[in-house]
Amino acid sequence: MSTVYPERMSPGGAMEGQSVEELLAKAERDEAEKLQRITVHKELELEFDLGNLLASDRNPPTGLRRAGPTPEVELKALARDNTQLLINQLWQLPTERVEEALVARLPEPTTRLPREKPVPRPRPLTRWQQFARLKGIRPKKKTNLVWDEVSGQWRRRWGYQRARDDTKEWLIEVPGGADPLEDQFAKRIQAKKERVAKNELNRLRNLARAHKMQLPSAAGMHPTGHQSKEELGRAMQVAKVSTASVGRFQERLPKEKAPRGSGKKRKFQPLFGDFAAEKKSQLELLRVMKSKKPQLDVTRATNKQMREEDQEEAAKRRKMSQKGKRKGGRQGPGGKRKGVPPSQGGKRKAGLGGKMNSGPLPFGGKRKGGQHQGGKRRK
Amino acid sequence: MRPLTEEETRVMFEKIAKYVGENLQLLVDRPDGTYCFRLHNDRVYYVSEKILKLAANISGDKLVSLGTCFGKFTKTHKFRLHITALDYLAPYAKGFGVAAKSTQDCRKVDPMAIVVFHQADIGEYVRHEETLT
Numbered sequence: 001m002s003t004v005y006p007e008r009m010s011p012g013g014a015m016e017g018q019s020v021e022e023l024l025a026k027a028e029r030d031e032a033e034k035l036q037r038i039t040v041h042k043e044l045e046l047e048f049d050l051g052n053l054l055a056s057d058r059n060p061p062t063g064l065r066r067a068g069p070t071p072e073v074e075l076k077a078l079a080r081d082n083t084q085l086l087i088n089q090l091w092q093l094p095t096e097r098v099e100e101a102l103v104a105r106l107p108e109p110t111t112r113l114p115r116e117k118p119v120p121r122p123r124p125l126t127r128w129q130q131f132a133r134l135k136g137i138r139p140k141k142k143t144n145l146v147w148d149e150v151s152g153q154w155r156r157r158w159g160y161q162r163a164r165d166d167t168k169e170w171l172i173e174v175p176g177g178a179d180p181l182e183d184q185f186a187k188r189i190q191a192k193k194e195r196v197a198k199n200e201l202n203r204l205r206n207l208a209r210a211h212k213m214q215l216p217s218a219a220g221m222h223p224t225g226h227q228s229k230e231e232l233g234r235a236m237q238v239a240k241v242s243t244a245s246v247g248r249f250q251e252r253l254p255k256e257k258a259p260r261g262s263g264k265k266r267k268f269q270p271l272f273g274d275f276a277a278e279k280k281s282q283l284e285l286l287r288v289m290k291s292k293k294p295q296l297d298v299t300r301a302t303n304k305q306m307r308e309e310d311q312e313e314a315a316k317r318r319k320m321s322q323k324g325k326r327k328g329g330r331q332g333p334g335g336k337r338k339g340v341p342p343s344q345g346g347k348r349k350a351g352l353g354g355k356m357n358s359g360p361l362p363f364g365g366k367r368k369g370g371q372h373q374g375g376k377r378r379k
Numbered sequence: 380m381r382p383l384t385e386e387e388t389r390v391m392f393e394k395i396a397k398y399v400g401e402n403l404q405l406l407v408d409r410p411d412g413t414y415c416f417r418l419h420n421d422r423v424y425y426v427s428e429k430i431l432k433l434a435a436n437i438s439g440d441k442l443v444s445l446g447t448c449f450g451k452f453t454k455t456h457k458f459r460l461h462i463t464a465l466d467y468l469a470p471y472a473k474g475f476g477v478a479a480k481s482t483q484d485c486r487k488v489d490p491m492a493i494v495v496f497h498q499a500d501i502g503e504y505v506r507h508e509e510t511l512t
Contacts, residue, residue, distance in 0.1 A: 268381045271435060275413050275428060278382065282407045285388060290401060 038088060040081040048089050051109025055086040126206040166192075237262065380419040380439060387452065391416070391423060394450070394458045395468065402471035419444075422451040423458075425467060462500065 047056040057078075067074040093104040125133065132138075145154040148163040155163040172184040207213075220235025221227070227235075237259055241247040252258070269278075288295055383391065396403050406414070406425075413428040419442060426434070426446025434445040449464040477496045478485070485494055504511065 268384065271380060271382065271417070272432070273382065275415060278415060279408055279413070281385075282388060282392075283404055285385070286392060286396075286404050286407065289389070289392060289396065 038084060040085050042081075042085070046082065046085055048086065049109055049111045050089060050093065051107050052111055053086070053090075053106075054111060055082055055089075057082055123210040126209075127202070233259075380417050380434070380442065380445075383416055383418050383423065387418065387423075387456075387458075388416070390452075390456070391450070391458045394460055395464075398460075398473070399468050399471045400473050405471060406467060416449070417445070418452070421453075423449045425449050425464070462502065465506075 042057075042059055044057075044059045047058070048054070049056075061078075063074050063078065064071050090104055093106065095102055095104050097103070142157065144156060146157050146163040147153075148155040155161060157163065166188065172188070174180055174182075174184060178184075220231060220238055222231070240250050243250060392403060395406075399406070414425060415428065415431065417424050417426055417431065419439070422444075424444065424446045425448075430446055434442060447463055447467060448461055449467070450458055450460040452458055474495055477498055479493050479496050480488060488494065
């Protein structure tokens with residue numbers, strides 16, 4: 001027997017009713033707003049590649065075209081809409097929990113990305129491949145397992161527990177012509193090592209040929225002696241320079257020619273250096289050219305000074321040696337020799353003579369050159 | 380392609396200064412853009428920075444020319460000015476031509492006398508087609 005007295009049930013009935021209605025309406029409005037936020041209307045559906053987190057929008061950008069010179073607002077809205085759609089798609093993926101974080105498992109990417117690096121160029125054939133191609137040798141298909149008589153089972157052709165293992169032999173007969181005191185086991189091991197080393201060398205050489213690199217070889221010499229003229233030349237050059245004086249006092253054979261291109265490599269300014277600095281240096285050069293005064297070339301001046309000093313010293317030494325020789329001749333063997341002994345003095349004189357010959361020319365030449373330069377500058 | 384060395388720049392400027400004089404610095408330092416000289420296969424090119432950056436993307440053996448060729452360096456490192464530099468040198472020129480009178484006579488001569496003969500090359504008819512009649 002329950003009677004419902006609505007008025008009594010809700011003393012502030014009207015108000016609560018209103019508030020309930022209000023609440024309901026508010027909730028509905030909130031729902032609608034939320035839906036509006038997360039639902040985006042697009043004429044054409046977006047294409048999704050969730051593996052790459054990619055969303056492609058093929059809708060024509062009429063909104064942007066209408067925007068005018070500053071489309072920032074429209075762009076932002078477009079970005080927001082598209083991102084919302086992408087996130088909606090992501091929420092539909094299967095999720096899992098990893099260390100207290102909710103993680104969506106992305107599918108495989110469907111967009112094919114272009115190559116990062118260029119296509120690898122075809123490798124040059126190895127020496128064996130060239131030979132096989134020449135002779136027409138085809139690789140023979142061999143069986144993996146071979147019947148081993150000794151153990152009475154199928155063993156692999158090579159590798160661990162192989163069929164005919166040389167190293168496991170406990171008796172090696174000394175061959176007819178060999179020294180009886182020679183260790184045949186050691187000889188076998190040595191031969192194997194040499195074969196392995198040769199194989200490794202060939203492999204590295206093939207690799208170097210493929211990558212067009214140079215093998216770091218011992219002093220440029222090849223163990224088997226097959227070397228080209230250029231390689232030998234280079235090895236010889238390196239050997240020549242590997243002295244304490246960096247090859248300065250190494251004599252050449254009578255008919256040997258000087259090596260070409262062994263000078264210092266020139267260094268140039270970079271292509272896009274500092275443009276402002278370049279301009280400044282050029283303007284400075286122009287200013288110097290315009291000034292019509294012969295500028296002091298410091299290096300030239302110092303060299304000239306040094307040469308003058310050397311010549312003075314040489315002249316002095318010559319005088320001393322001459323004096324010493326004359327005096328030595330008069331005094332005889334017992335007397336003290338002033339300065340240097342005559343033989344050395346003689347040598348030096350000859351050297352000096354040579355030097356003196358070349359002395360005046362550069363002097364005059366330099367002076368002439370200097371004047372010429374000054375003349376040019378005056379113009 | 381590379382920038383000119385100090386020596387090469389000096390030789391080139393000396394040559395150009397004979398025609399243009401002090402106005403050479405207007406070529407080096409322009410108000411309307413950064414222009415620079417670059418050497419490619421012994422030829423000197425006067426090129427703007429923008430074009431230079433584009434030309435840097437072309438490999439050296441495939442690059443034929445860039446900007447304006449001002450001239451070339453001969454095998455003995457002398458600079459030879461080319462006709463293609465004329466457009467840049469003409470505005471700053473100090474009077475192109477052969478002197479008709481000696482320096483002293485030039486000073487004493489009446490205002491209407493001919494002092495310079497303008498000798499043109501065969502291409503002048505083509506270059507200034509619009510202005511010559």
